[in-house]
Every structure is written in structure tokens, then in C-alpha cells.
């Protein structure tokens with residue numbers, strides 16, 4: 001086991017605590033033979049006195065006595081990549097929780113594993129304790145998937161939920177999330193959508209049999225979501241969620257992560273706090289939703305050890321559901337071609353003709369308005385004007401917003417949140 005941090009320590013606890021049950025289910029005991037981390041003196045909450053210690057995780061990955069290497073260090077490159085590559089090259093099975101690594105190097109590593117005839121398993125990399133990889137790869141294997149989407153980042157979901165419940169702004173709630181340990185000191189991976197994009201890229205590959213294409217994911221985080229937008233969302237019957245969505249389109253595979261307005265009555269709108277959820281729409285199974293804890297020592301360990309059990313029991317399915325050699329490169333559908341409805345919020349000077357100018361910009365770009373809310377009147381201060389549109393192409397919407405944003409009576413850049421029909 002390389003890495004004994006949150007997930008590593010949790011995995012050790014699970015392997016120890018449930019050892020008998022696991023031996024029964026895997027058909028043989030799972031023994032931790034060697035470990036590696038940075039600091040040998042740190043207490044890990046498990047007795048490691050009989051376990052070999054490696055200060056060099058890469059050397060451990062090449063050790064002939066080891067059957068399976070569990071990589072729980074993290075990071076797309078550097079030591080984690082070296083450890084996984086070394087283990088696979090030496091014909092050892094690999095289990096990892098590393099979404100960054102799989103999002104950036106998944107195809108290459110799966111092909112190496114296949115060439116070496118070993119398993120590369122990463123259930124824990126996507127939505128922690130939710131068994132979505134196994135569900136897609138095995139349970140739903142008979143289906144053509146039309147769309148997969150979900151709440152893939154617990155930190156962002158916690159922040160959006162708390163903002164709504166407490167009517168506070170983003171910065172304040174982020175600070176609270178950091179205090180509670182739900183957000184890192186450097187929260188950018190979570191709140192800027194990168195972590196969700198890593199997971200989405202992996203999900204897409206498994207759902208659609210394509211090469212992992214992290215660069216093809218359109219990413220927008222939640223920093224610009226304001227308490228005011230959340231209030232308007234409520235009024236319009238929506239909740240704002242950071243979703244990752246993927247589907248094949250006529251222009252290629254569409255992969256996007258961004259805040260979405262979703263109808264309050266949909267199941268996903270009611271997945272709150274740190275919880276994650278993933279929806280899969282299959283042609284024969286219909287819609288499936290899995291909800292659970294997407295992070296934390298225990299749920300993530302649950303996924304790591306499920307992968308270990310498959311290896312122990314010699315159950316093997318391809319990492320990305322089809323042979324790695326058969327994964328297809330597919331173009332990424334450009335975001336400009338995305339079609340959907342939009343929520344727009346403007347801060348305007350309440351002068352005659354403002355709404356006419358806004359409407360003209362929308363009309364000229366063939367964007368048709370569905371509803372408009374204007375409340376409060378003040379000729380001297382900015383007042384919010386909120387509008388929603390019918391389905392339109394993103395490129396048209398952006399052109400219209402460019403024009404609207406340059407009107408002298410529009411005092412802030414327009415805020416745009418996509419409305420998803422789910």
C-alpha cells in the first residue's frame with residue numbers, strides 16, 4: 001500500500017476490522033505485506049509492526065513478493081504515476097483511488113495493464129463509496145447509455161446547500177466549510193470544478209467506451225454563484241447544483257461541469273450537503289440513481305477494498321468496461337454547440353428603454369425569452385433583472401450576453417446559469 005493518509009489509514013482499518021468477512025468473500029485472506037508513506041514515525045491507527053516499510057514507494061511497487069499494489073498517494077503525475085506504472089510493468093494488479101491520475105493517464109495505464117494481463121481498478125476514484133464503476137461496467141453492461149450525470153463533488157454541494165439554507169454568500173460559507181474540514185486550505189480543485197471534471201472524464205470513458213479525455217471537459221466552478229442567484233432559483237422552482245454531465249451528441253462527446261439550475265422536484269435537486277449522486281440513463285434499464293458519500297476515509301476504503309476483493313476472487317472485467325485497446329478516440333463536442341435553456345441575471349439602471357435594449361439583443365440572436373422578473377425600482381442604483389430563456393444554442397446566448405453586457409445601463413457582467421432538464 002503506497003500512501004497511508006486519509007484513505008490509506010481507512011483502508012488499513014477496514015482490512016483489519018473486516019478481515020474474516022473479506023477472506024470469506026474473496027476466497028482468500030488479503031494481507032498487507034508492505035507499506036510506504038513519507039513519514040515513518042506518524043501513527044496510522046493500525047499496527048504496522050509486522051509490515052515491511054518502504055521509504056521508496058516505487059521500489060515497493062517492483063518488489064517480487066507483492067501481488068497487488070494499492071496506490072493512495074494522489075496527484076496526476078510524479079510519484080503516484082511512477083508507482084502505478086512500475087507495478088503494472090512488473091505484472092502486478094493495481095487498485096487506486098486517484099482520479100487525477102486516471103483522468104489524465106487512464107487510457108495509457110489501462111492499455112499497459114491489459115498488455116501485462118493484470119487488473120487496474122479505480123472504483124474509489126469516482127464518487128468514493130458509491131459503486132458506480134461496477135454498476136456501469138457490470139450491472140448496466142447490457143445498456144446503451146444515453147447520458148450520465150451527477151453531483152460529483154461533496155465540497156461544492158455542501159457549500160451550495162449551506163448557502164441556500166443559511167442565505168449566506170459564497171465566501172463566508174467556504175470559510176465555514178474549511179473550518180469543518182469539508183474544504184481544503186486550497187479549495188480550488190473542488191470549487192473550480194476540476195475534481196468533478198476528473199471524475200466525469202473517467203465516467204464518460206466507462207459509459208461510452210471512449211478514451212479518457214479530460215482536456216475535452218468544459219469546466220466552470222461555483223465561485224460566481226451568489227446568494228441572490230440562489231434566491232431567484234428558489235423563486236423559479238429550481239435548485240443550483242454543480243453537475244458533471246456527459247452524453248454523445250452529433251458533434252462528439254459532450255462533457256461539461258458547471259453550476260446548473262435543476263427543477264426542485266427532481267431527485268438530484270434533493271441530494272444535499274456532502275452527498276454525491278450519479279444518474280445513468282440506459283436504453284433498457286431506464287434511469288438509475290445512486291446516492292451516497294463521495295469522500296471520507298470509510299466510504300473510500302469501502303470502494304478500494306471492493307476492488308481488492310475482485311482481484312482476490314479473480315473476478316476480472318476491463319478497467320473501462322471494454323478492452324483498453326478498443327477504447328475509441330472521439331471528438332469533444334464544443335460548448336458553443338450546446339443547446340439548453342438559460343437563467344440570466346442582470347444588474348441594471350432602472351431607466352426607460354433598458355428592457356427594450358436587452359430584448360433587442362436577445363431577439364437579434366434568436367434567443368427567445370421565457371420569463372422575466374424585475375423587482376424593486378430605483379433610478380439611481382442597480383436593480384436585478386432576471387430572465388429565463390427557451391432552449392437555444394450556447395453560441396447565440398453568448399453573443400447576446402456580449403451585447404447586453406456592453407449596454408451602458410447594465411452595470412455588472414451578466415450572470416448566466418444553465419437550466420438543465422433532467
Ligand SMILES: NC(=O)c1ccc[n+]([C@@H]2O[C@H](COP(=O)([O-])OP(=O)(O)OC[C@H]3O[C@@H](n4cnc5c(N)ncnc54)[C@H](OP(=O)(O)O)[C@@H]3O)[C@@H](O)[C@H]2O)c1
Pocket residue numbers: 002003004005006007008036037038039040042055056057071072073074075079097098099100124125128294295296297300
Ligand atoms: N480523501 C478522500 O476522501 C478521497 C476520496 C476519494 C479519492 N481520494 C483519492 O485518494 C488518494 C489519497 O487521498 P488522501 O485524502 O488519503 O490523501 P492524504 O491524506 O494526503 O494521504 C496521502 C498519503 O500519501 C503519502 N505520500 C506522499 N508522498 C509520498 C511519497 N513520495 N511516497 C510515499 N507516500 C507518499 C503521504 O505520506 P505521509 O502520511 O507520511 O505524509 C500520505 O500518507 C488521492 O488520489 C485522492 O484523490 C481521496
